[in-house]
Amino acid sequence: QQQVKQSPQSLIVQKGGISIINCAYENTAFDYFPWYQQFPGKGPALLIAIRPDVSEKKEGRFTISFNKSAKQFSLHIMDSQPGDSATYFCAAKAGANNLFFGTGTRLTVIP
Amino acid sequence: GAVVSQHPSRVICKSGTSVKIECRSLDFQATTMFWYRQFPKQSLMLMATSNEGSKATYEQGVEKDKFLINHASLTLSTLTVTSAHPEDSSFYICSVRSGTDTQYFGPGTRLTVL
Numbered sequence: 496q497q498q499v500k501q502s503p504q505s506l507i508v509q510k511g512g513i514s515i516i517n518c519a520y521e522n523t524a525f526d527y528f529p530w531y532q533q534f535p536g537k538g539p540a541l542l543i544a545i546r547p548d549v550s551e552k553k554e555g556r557f558t559i560s561f562n563k564s565a566k567q568f569s570l571h572i573m574d575s576q577p578g579d580s581a582t583y584f585c586a587a588k589a590g591a592n593n594l595f596f597g598t599g600t601r602l603t604v605i606p
Numbered sequence: 607g608a609v610v611s612q613h614p615s616r617v618i619c620k621s622g623t624s625v626k627i628e629c630r631s632l633d634f635q636a637t638t639m640f641w642y643r644q645f646p647k648q649s650l651m652l653m654a655t656s657n658e659g660s661k662a663t664y665e666q667g668v669e670k671d672k673f674l675i676n677h678a679s680l681t682l683s684t685l686t687v688t689s690a691h692p693e694d695s696s697f698y699i700c701s702v703r704s705g706t707d708t709q710y711f712g713p714g715t716r717l718t719v720l
Contacts, residue, residue, distance in 0.1 A: 527707045529708075531711070536697075536714070536716070537713055537714060538713045538714045539699070539711045540711070541708065541709070541710060541711075544708070584649060588707070590706070593640070593652055593655065594709055596649045596650050597649065599647075599648070599649050601647075
């Protein structure tokens with residue numbers, strides 16, 4: 496059973512546009528929600544993370560929006576650049592337990 | 607963030623041989639490290655949690671005798687794939703946890719078993 500559902504599977508965005516990736520979860524015990532960026536042949540790199548006590552967190556061009564009642568969170572990449580082309584994974588965990596990963600979104604930003 | 611290294615970055619071996627992959631936490635002491643495997647175009651699958659000084663905790667379906675984990679120090683964990691077969695070919699990634707939440711990943715090791 497997939498603990499964290501991620502969509503879309505792939506996404507193509509024009510340079511300068513906004514990329515939006517969505518994730519949903521069921522376990523209300525989850526209290527930490529990170530996003531990872533992974534380039535081909537590399538390990539995932541932590542991009543940004545949020546806890547459920549805030550509805551939004553912004554770091555540079557990356558923003559997490561969090562809807563606790565809907566049990567959904569999303570990553571917004573503003574002014575998307577070709578260098579942002581990568582696979583993005585959302586994840587969630589409860590307390591000291593392990594991270595559950597989404598299935599990933601392959602983002603392609605075209606010039 | 608934490609700096610995590612893995613060695614080797616890629617390895618090709620013959621079927622039946624054993625391969626050891628090292629994971630090092632370079633800038634802090636990690637009592638807990640994690641080992642994941644990732645098949646092409648798929649998500650990360652947790653294999654086991656490596657605890658310093660004690661036995662690793664394996665996820666359901668992961669053979670502990672096949673994937674030997676040793677966490678001998680606070681900065682080093684090793685994964686040994688014993689008697690490797692072509693189906694073990696995958697991308698193996700370790701990670702360390704800083705504090706209670708943040709997890710940093712290594713660059714991964716590409717294993718190809720011929």
